[in-house]
Amino acid sequence: MVTLTMDGRKIEAPEGATLLKAANSANIEIPQLCSNEELEHYGACRLCVVEITHKNRTRIVASCIYEVAEGLEVNTRSERVLNVRKLVIELLLARNPRHPSLLKIAEDLGVKKSRFEAEIKGCILCGQCIRTCREVVGVSAIGYEGRGINKRVATPFEESPPDCIACGSCHFVCPVDVIPMKEKDGVRNIWKTDFPLQKCESCGRYFAPVKQLEYFREQYNLPPEQFSKCTHCR
Amino acid sequence: MEPLNVYASRLITKEEYFAPGHRSCQGCAEALAVRLVAKVLGNNVVVCAATGCMEIVSSPLPFTNWRVPWLHVAFENTGATLSGAEAGFRVLIRKGRLADKKTVFLGMGGDGATADIGLQALSGAFERGHDFVYVCYDNEAYMNTGIQRSSSTPFGATTTTSPSGKAKPTGQVTWKKNMPKIAVAHNIPYVATACSSYPIDLMEKVKKAAAKKGPAYVHILSVCPTGWRIPPDRAIWIGRLAVETGVFPLYEVEDGKYKITQEVDELRPVQEYLKPQGRFRHLTPEMIETIQERVTQDYKKLKTMTGKFNTPDKV
Numbered sequence: 001m002v003t004l005t006m007d008g009r010k011i012e013a014p015e016g017a018t019l020l021k022a023a024n025s026a027n028i029e030i031p032q033l034c035s036n037e038e039l040e041h042y043g044a045c046r047l048c049v050v051e052i053t054h055k056n057r058t059r060i061v062a063s064c065i066y067e068v069a070e071g072l073e074v075n076t077r078s079e080r081v082l083n084v085r086k087l088v089i090e091l092l093l094a095r096n097p098r099h100p101s102l103l104k105i106a107e108d109l110g111v112k113k114s115r116f117e118a119e120i121k122g123c124i125l126c127g128q129c130i131r132t133c134r135e136v137v138g139v140s141a142i143g144y145e146g147r148g149i150n151k152r153v154a155t156p157f158e159e160s161p162p163d164c165i166a167c168g169s170c171h172f173v174c175p176v177d178v179i180p181m182k183e184k185d186g187v188r189n190i191w192k193t194d195f196p197l198q199k200c201e202s203c204g205r206y207f208a209p210v211k212q213l214e215y216f217r218e219q220y221n222l223p224p225e226q227f228s229k230c231t232h233c234r
Numbered sequence: 235m236e237p238l239n240v241y242a243s244r245l246i247t248k249e250e251y252f253a254p255g256h257r258s259c260q261g262c263a264e265a266l267a268v269r270l271v272a273k274v275l276g277n278n279v280v281v282c283a284a285t286g287c288m289e290i291v292s293s294p295l296p297f298t299n300w301r302v303p304w305l306h307v308a309f310e311n312t313g314a315t316l317s318g319a320e321a322g323f324r325v326l327i328r329k330g331r332l333a334d335k336k337t338v339f340l341g342m343g344g345d346g347a348t349a350d351i352g353l354q355a356l357s358g359a360f361e362r363g364h365d366f367v368y369v370c371y372d373n374e375a376y377m378n379t380g381i382q383r384s385s386s387t388p389f390g391a392t393t394t395t396s397p398s399g400k401a402k403p404t405g406q407v408t409w410k411k412n413m414p415k416i417a418v419a420h421n422i423p424y425v426a427t428a429c430s431s432y433p434i435d436l437m438e439k440v441k442k443a444a445a446k447k448g449p450a451y452v453h454i455l456s457v458c459p460t461g462w463r464i465p466p467d468r469a470i471w472i473g474r475l476a477v478e479t480g481v482f483p484l485y486e487v488e489d490g491k492y493k494i495t496q497e498v499d500e501l502r503p504v505q506e507y508l509k510p511q512g513r514f515r516h517l518t519p520e521m522i523e524t525i526q527e528r529v530t531q532d533y534k535k536l537k538t539m540t541g542k543f544n545t546p547d548k549v
Contacts, residue, residue, distance in 0.1 A: 027278045027335055038245050104445070136244050169241040172434070205499075212240070232474060 004072040019063035019074060020048050030076055031085065031105045033092075033175045034126035035064040039135055044126045045092070047105065049084045051075040060084060082109065090114040095121045099176040122178035123153055129170035129179060139163045139215070142170065142191070160193035166209035200230035207231065242434050251277060256299045258291040261466025263473055264371045264456035265291065267430040268342070271369055271454075274440045275338050277302055280319055284312040284343030284352055287378040288371060309347045313355035316341040317364040338444045339366035345386035346376045349413045360420040360449045367443045367450045370413060373458035381461045385411040388481075389528070390521055391513045393461070398516040405516065409528065417451035418487050424450035426486035426495075430457070431473030435495055439486060455482045463512020472510065479507040480533040485540070492539040504529050 001012045006019075006028055013022035018041060023030050032048040035041070043065040050063045053073040060080065075081065089106045094116040096102055102124075106112075127144075130153060134140045141164035145154040155161035166188050171181040181190045186206045188195045197206035198213055207230035217226060251272035258265040268288050272279075281304045283289050289306050292299035307315045320339045326332040341359075343352055348370040356368060375393045376382040383396040383406055392398045392405040417425045424446045428436040436454065443450035455476055457469040464472055476482040477496055481504060484496035504526045508514040517525075 025277065029278075029335060036245055037247055037249075132241070132245065137241050167241050169245070172242040173245055208240075232471065232478070 002068050002070045004068055004070070004074060006074045007076055013068045015068070017068050019050060019052075019061075019066050019068060022068050023050075023063065023074075023076060028076055030063055031108065032064055033101070033105075033124065034128060036128060036131075036173070039128065039131045041065045042127055042131065045124065046088045047085055047092075049081055049088070051078045051081050085109055086111050090116060092124050094118050095124055096176050096178075101175055121152070122176065124176055125151060125153070126175060127153075128173045128175065129153060132169045132173045137165070137167055137169055139165055141165070155191050161191050164191060164193065164195075165212040165215045166190055166193075166195035167212050198227065200233055201228045202233040203230060205230055205232075246437070247273060249273065249276075251275075251279075251301045252292070253299045253301055256291045257294060258287065259458075259460045259466070261459040261469040262287075262291075262456075263430045263469045264288060264344075264373055264454075264458065266433075267369075267371055267428075267436065267454045267456050268292075270430065270433055270436055271340070271342075271440050271452075272300075272302065274437045275302075275340060275367075275444055278335055279303070279338045279340055280323075281305065281340045281342065282307055282312055282316045282319065284341075284347035285309050285378075286344035286347055286371075287373070288342065288344070290378055309343075309351040311355050312341045312343050312347060312352045313357070313359035313368070316366050316368070317359040317362060320364045320366055339364070341366060341368040343368075343370060344376070344378070345370060345372040345374060345413070346384045348372075349386045349411050349416075350384050353416075357416075357420065360417065360422050360451070363422075363448050365447055365449070367440070367452065369440070369452045369454060371454050371456045372413070373456045373461060374410070375458075375461050377458050377461040386413065388525075390508075390517050390525060392516060393513070403516065403518075404521055405513070414451070414453045414487070417453075418490070420449075421490065422449045422451060423447070423489055424486070425453075426451075427453045427455070427482065427484055429455045429473045429477055429482060429484060431470045432477065432484060432496060435484060439495075442486070442488075461513070463515070464510055468510060472507070475502065475507045475510075478502045479504050480529050481507055483533060483536055485536065492536070494536065494540050501530070501533060 002015055003010060003012055011026040020030055020035060030048045034045040041064060043062040046062055048063045049060050051058055052061055086109050089109055089111055092102055093114040097118050130142055133142055141161040142153055142155055145152055168181050171179045186197045188197055188209055195209045195211055198208055198210050200207055213227040252269045264287060279302050281302060283306055316339055323337060327334045372386055375384055375387050381393045383393040387393060387406045388410045389406055390404050396406040398405040414425050414427050424443050426439040428439050439452055443452050457473045459466045459469050477484055478498055480501040485492060485494045505522055508522060
C-alpha cells in the first residue's frame with residue numbers, strides 16, 4: 001500500500017493502482033469516458049486529468065494511466081484542472097453535441113455551449129470498442145483507420161468485417177451509443193453487415209449469432225452439436 | 235441487451251459491495267439482484283433496507299455483508315427514512331459541512347415492505363420528489379417469515395395463508411397488485427421492471443434510475459426457489475420464463491413514456507411458467523385458462539401504452 005494526498009485527504013491505495021481507481025475508492029469523483037477496469041489503460045478522452053505535485057513540480061496528467069506513488073500530492077479540482085476538463089468536453093461536444101452522457105459531464109463542469117464549430121462525427125474515439133474486440137472477445141474485427149483529423153473506427157477496407165462474430169460487445173461498451181445494432185427476423189445487423197442467428201432446435205426461437213457459436217466451438221473444441229438449442233431448452 | 239450477455243458481462247466491474255458469505259437459500263435470485271444493484275451503484279451510496287429476507291441474511295449480528303453504509307429500518311418507514319437521509323445530506327451540503335459528492339440514496343425492500351406495509355411512506359417520498367432510487371425485490375410473498383401471502387402474490391399461488399383447499403381451490407384468489415403502475419401514477423421520472431435472469435438489462439436500468447434527478451423506482455422480480463417450490467438450479471430459468479410468457483414483462487417508463495425493453499415476439503403459453511412451480515401445482519386447466527386470458531390482455535394493454543406518454547402533463 002502507498003499513501004498519497006488527494007484533495008488534502010490522506011488516502012491509501014494498492015501499489016500499481018491508477019490515480020483514477022484510487023480516487024474512486026476514496027469517493028472522489030473524476031469524470032471519464034474511456035476507462036474500463038477490464039481493459040488495458042489507454043488515456044484517450046483526457047477528461048480525467050488531475051494536477052500532481054512531486055518535488056515542487058506541478059503538472060497535469062491523465063489519472064486513468066498515471067500510477068499512484070508514495071507521497072504524491074494530487075489535486076482533482078484545481079482551477080487549472082477544471083479549465084483543461086472544460087476545454088476537453090467542449091472539443092468532445094463539437095464531435096457529438098447531443099449524447100446525454102456528454103451533456104451531463106458538460107453540465108457538471110458548467111459548460112453550456114461548445115466554443116468550437118460543430119463537426120458532427122458521433123464517435124469520440126475513446127477506443128473502447130476496439131480494445132474490447134481485441135482484449136475481451138479476442139477477434140480484432142475492427143480498428144482505427146486514418147490519422148489525425150481523419151482518424152476513425154472502421155472495419156478493414158470499409159467492407160463487411162471477416163473476423164466479426166456479431167457478439168455486439170462494441171455496441172454495449174460504446175459510451176456515446178454510435179455503433180448501431182439491430183435484430184430482425186433472425187438476422188442481426190451490425191457494422192452494416194447481416195449476420196444470421198441460430199435457430200433453437202427444439203423451440204424454434206433465434207438465440208445467438210451463428211458465427212459467435214462457431215467461434216465458441218472452435219475456441220473450446222466443442223462437438224458440432226453443442227449450442228444447437230437455446231439456453232432455455234438446453 | 236440480453237443477447238449480449240456473453241462478453242458484455244466480462245466488462246462489468248469485479249468489485250463487490252454486497253459481499254459473499256450471506257445466509258440466503260440456495261439459488262436465491264433476490265440475493266443475486268441485490269448484488270448486481272450494489273455493483274452498479276458503487277461505494278458512494280447510502281442504503282436503507284426494510285425488514286425482509288435481504289436484511290435477515292445479510293446482517294446476522296455481529297456480521298454484515300455490506301461494504302457500503304447500510305441502515306436497517308422497519309417495514310413501514312423505508313420511504314420516510316430515505317427522504318430524511320436525503321434531505322439531511324442536502325442541508326449539510328448547503329451549509330458547506332459536506333462536499334457535494336453526488337451520493338446515491340438507495341431504498342430497498344421486498345414486495346411486502348413495498349406494496350403492503352411501506353406503501354404510504356414510499357408514496358409520500360415519491361410525491362415530495364426526493365432524489366433517491368427505490369428498488370423492490372418482489373418474490374411474491376412474505377418469504378422471510380415462512381411464505382405468507384402479500385398483495386403481490388399472483389392469482390392461483392399457494393402460500394401458507396392462502397392454501398388451496400376445499401373452500402378455495404385456487405389458493406390466492408386476488409390478482410397481483412400492479413406496483414410499477416402505482417409508481418408511474420406518481421409522475422416520477424423513472425420507473426422500470428427488471429429480473430435477475432436478465433442481468434445486463436437490470437444493471438442498465440439501475441444505472442439510469444440513479445442518474446435521474448428525483449425519485450426512481452425499479453421493480454425486480456426475484457425468483458424464490460424455497461417459496462415457489464422449485465429446485466434451486468431452476469431459479470434463473472423460471473425468471474426467464476416469467477418474461478417470455480408475458481407474466482412479468484420487462485419495461486421502463488421514462489418521464490412518463492413507456493418502452494418495452496425485452497421484446498418478446500411470440501409469448502410462450504403461461505402453462506410453461508406455471509407447471510414447473512409447486513405453488514401452482516393444484517391449478518386446473520380452467521384456472522390456467524383464466525390466468526392466460528388475463529396475462530394476454532395485460533400484455534396487450536402494455537403494448538398499446540408503449541411509445542405513448544402516460545399523462546398529458548409530463549413531469
